[in-house]
Amino acid sequence: MYRGGDLLETLHGSMPEWLLLLAALVTRLGDVWIVISITVIASWLLTWRRSTSGSNTPQQAETGPPEATPAIWMVSVVVGGLAVMTTLKYVFVLPRPALVAATPAVLPPALESSYVSTVTIGGYGFPSGHALGATVAYGLLALTPRTGTRRVRLAVAGVIVLAVSCSRVVLAVHYPGDIVAGIAVGVAYLVAVLWLLERSPFDRTTSAFTLTLGLALVALVVSDVTGRSVTYTALAAGGLTAWSIGRPRSRPRTTPHAVIATLALGALAGLAALDGSLVTVAVAGVIGAIAVVPGTVILQSTIDGQSLCVDDGSRSVRPMANAGPTGFRHLAYPSSMSDNSRELGVELGDLGDALESQTYPVGEDELFEQHGDAEIEMGDETATLEELLEPLNEDEYESADEVTQAIMNMVSDDAIGRKNYSDRTPPAVGEDRQDEGAPDQEGQREQESF
Known part of the structure; x- marks a missing residue:
């Protein structure tokens, strides 16, 4: 498979030190925990914002169409994309470039170890996880909120994705073909997932976390229970459990969600027994739950009739009439x-x-x-x-x-x-x-x- 090895060698023949330093900083925007953290915080803010503006009425929070549901589901879509990346890496098992980027002479000693670990990263190289993760995370953030125009949001997301992707080539940790594949897979995954969520009979958060758990389990099997697949599975199971148990509702809990919560908890327990690392599984599961809990609290307060509006304190949430x-x-x-x-x-x-x-x-x-x-x-x-x-x-x-x-x-x-x-x-x-x-x-x- 041609991945652009000759192009990579040509580029690194005259790579300025300042560009290496800039790439080492920009590439952090595609780190796994950075994109997950950004998405979690964004989901909290968007859920709160929709509640304050009345976009999430009690009926919409429980039985409304997917587009009217809270933004908690976003983090699961990002984790699902990372699980797909892990699966593909272990399917293709293609190595990273043997070329190692030079260490800039102007690099402060305190940052040298961080830089070296960035340019000497191990693991498989195809497709680029940074390119795929950035495409899914920032693309999703461009499609979901209501700040500015969609064209501007997509343009900003595109610039970030290209910057992160190019930084991987500059640092010689990926071939050009790796980042092209990462972006393509990220776009295809995002389109497919949003299409599926629009047609799910369940609320978007339940559907998204269930789908992500399935993708993470596939990655777990393909990778032979190694790498970050354990973390992604625990994140999805923890988030799905927290949402299924704590999701706001105006009616008693239904059987499907009770079953889903039980299965998710079983997945966590089985994962801990299979992997043998109880601490890793527990921490990842708790993080997945933490990503969901604030949104459930915000939505429950909406259902309880508490006014969350901050414009002038006088407007309350009410269902749409005669729509x-x-x-x-x-x-x-x-x-x-x-x-x-x-x-x-x-x-x-x-x-x-x-x-x-x-x-x-x-x-x-x-x-x-x-x-x-x-x-x-x-x-x-x-x-x-x-x-x-x-x-x-x-x-x-x-x-x-x-x-x-x-x-x-x-x-x-x-x-x-x-x-x-x-x-x-x-x-x-x-x-x-x-x-x-x-x-x-x-x-x-x-x-x-x-």
């Missing part, structure tokens, strides 16, 4: 509207069907590109979906419920008549949002004639 195609068609019935709302003449049934079949989460740009030109008759004027949603300044919608509720807040009887506007209700055209109470009469007339 989906049925809710849209309900608006179109004159008998269900007040005189003020009836003249809007809302006909949103077909659009509701389209939004219901849309793949979520979806960015605002993608949503507008596919459905932004959909025309909605409102009195004597016609508005498009893009014109309706533009004042909301949303970067990404997690579900059809969010989009439909946003539109309904614009045009429905409920939005025009209620006294307390939510943060998701846009201001009247040409007016600032009222701080208290309902809009004035002039603002209301402007809304109705939009």
